[in-house]
Amino acid sequence: MACIHTYGCQQNVADSEKIKGYLHLAGFDFTDNAEDADLILFNTCAIREHAEDRVFGNVGALKNIKRRHPSVTIALCGCMMEQKVVADRIYKSYPFVNLVFGTHAISRFPELFYNQLVNGRRIFDTCDDNAIYEDVPTLRDKQFKGWLPVMYGCDNFCSYCIVPYVRGRERSRSSEAVIAEARAMIEAGYKEITLLGQNVNSYGKGLDEDITFSELLRRIDAIEGDYILRFMTSHPKDCTHELIDTIAESKHISKHLHLPFQSGSSKILKAMNRRYTREKYLSIIDYAKSKIPDVSLTSDIIVGFPGETYEDFCETLSLIKEVEFISLFTFIYSRRPGTPAAELPDVVTEEEKGKWFTELLKTQEEIAAGRCKSMVGSTERVLVEEINEKNGLLSCRTSGNIIVEVQADDSLIGTFQNVRITEARNWILRGEVI
Ligand code: SF4
Structure with missing residues (x-):
């Protein structure tokens, strides 16, 4: 039995699905209970410092399990392990950890695990290897919706972000490999495919073939079948009219654009090294709205970046009012050692940032509630995803990525249904299957 715990973003979830694929082929079953496991693996995240502290705390707690079950293999992988200082700390202070490998070593996992079991020695493999390995088995968590990585790494070096340092430079899979995997997923009955990349x-x-992301989308969209195609994450500096036209003209691509803007102030965007301005961002949004009239927009925001004043923050507020996002992923800036922004002076207190954050949430709640209210009475095609254990309703998702809850039989999970929207509850809708 293997107990796999995944921290962080969808890329980590996709990596864990590959590790599970290898383990499944080797005959492993999976458990959520670490006490029952022969292998306990944490796939870690380095994005925020407090996330790292949590991982160290949870790894420390495994010491007792190792004492009770000395034969269990304890393994750590993911972005955190790509930082030498972290791997060194694990080596010195957590001697019960048997295996450590970085994001570049996933394709070597079977060999590393086997060697650790046979030789009993601790193995640490965190060397950089920017190659892309195909034909890695994948055991997806859901049978009808799945992640499909199209590229790895990032070259953007936003000043607050550790990703380029731990996941390496950008490298794309060949279009042939991506399209073949998409076709196999559609033929296997997947109803939602999300193309993934930083x-x-x-x-x-960097590929030998001359291909853009828009062209890749068009080629996948041309595959026959009943499915919806999503993608994340987009960077505004690279979001082209061609991409928006492709979404507008496609048959399967969701009418949803997740375009993180991070700050409404061009001054702060410059300090973040985002390489676009407020005006440029708004011009992309205007184009998207003109080409895709029912487009659903979401974004990421950081509040309290070093040097941000209340005036800068007000520019963020005015931008979200202007765009009317359907939802936002909001974060208070947290210092990430190893990034340029961590060295910048920060004069605003945490208390002050907390107040700005509350103001932001309140403003966005009102916007989302208004957007959802305007959908009452409309009919939406949704993918039925799961039961909400709290209220027994089925949770579904529109093409625009909005949650709709319906009272219906759970045999509908994994199918598309037409739903009439009857009620708006802030950013969640209620409806009935037609
Ligand atoms: S685009 Fe910026 S925020 Fe996103 S992964 Fe790359 S460096 Fe990090």
């Missing part, structure tokens, strides 16, 4: 708009850079 910056999908850069897809194709």
Whole structure:
């Protein structure tokens, strides 16, 4: 039995699905209970410092399990392990950890695990290897929706972000490999495929073939079948009219654009090294709205970046009012050692940032509630995803990525249904299957 715990983003979830694929082929079953496991693996995330602290705390707690079950293999992988200082700390202070490998070593996992079991020695493999390995088995968590990585790494070096340092430079999979995997997923009955990359708009850079992300989308969209195609994450500096036209003209691509803007102030965007301005961002949004009238927009925002004043923050507020996002992923800036922004002076207190954050949430709640209210009475095609254990309703998702809850039989999970929207509850809708 294997107990796999995944921290962080969808890329980590996709990596864990590959590790599970290898283990499944080797005959492993999976458990959520670490006490029952022969292998306990944490796939870690380095994005935020407090996330790292949590991982160290959870790894420390495994010491007792190892004492009770000395034969269990304890393994750590993911972005955190790509930082030498972290791997060194694990080596010195957590002697019960048997296996450590970085994001570049996933394709070597079977060999590393086997060697650790046979030789009993601790193995640490965190060397950089920017190659892309195909034909890695994948055991997806869901049978009808799945992640499909199209590229790895990032070249953007936003000043607050550790990703380029731990996941390496951008490298794309060949279009042939991506399209073949998409076709196999559609033939296997997948209803939702999400193309994944730190910056999908850069897809194709460095490949021998001359291909853009828009062209990749068009080729997948041409595959016959009943499915919806999503992608994340897009960078505004690389979001082209061609991409928006492709979404508008496609048959299967969701009418949803997740375009992180991070700050409404051009001054702060410059300090973040985002390489676009407020005006440029708004011009992309205007184009998207003109080409895709029912487009659903979401974004990421960081509040309290070093040097940000209340005036800068007000520019963020005015931008979200202007765009009317359907939802936002909001974060208070947290210092990430190893990034340029960590060295910048920060004069605003945490208390002050907390107040700005509350103001932001309140403003966005009102916007989302208004957007959802305007959908009452409309009919939406949704994918039925799961039961909400709290209220027994089925949770579904529109093409625009909005949750709709319906009272219906759970045999509908994994199917598309037409739903009439009857009620708006802030950013969640209620409806009935037609
Ligand atoms: S685009 Fe910026 S925020 Fe996104 S992964 Fe790359 S460096 Fe990090």
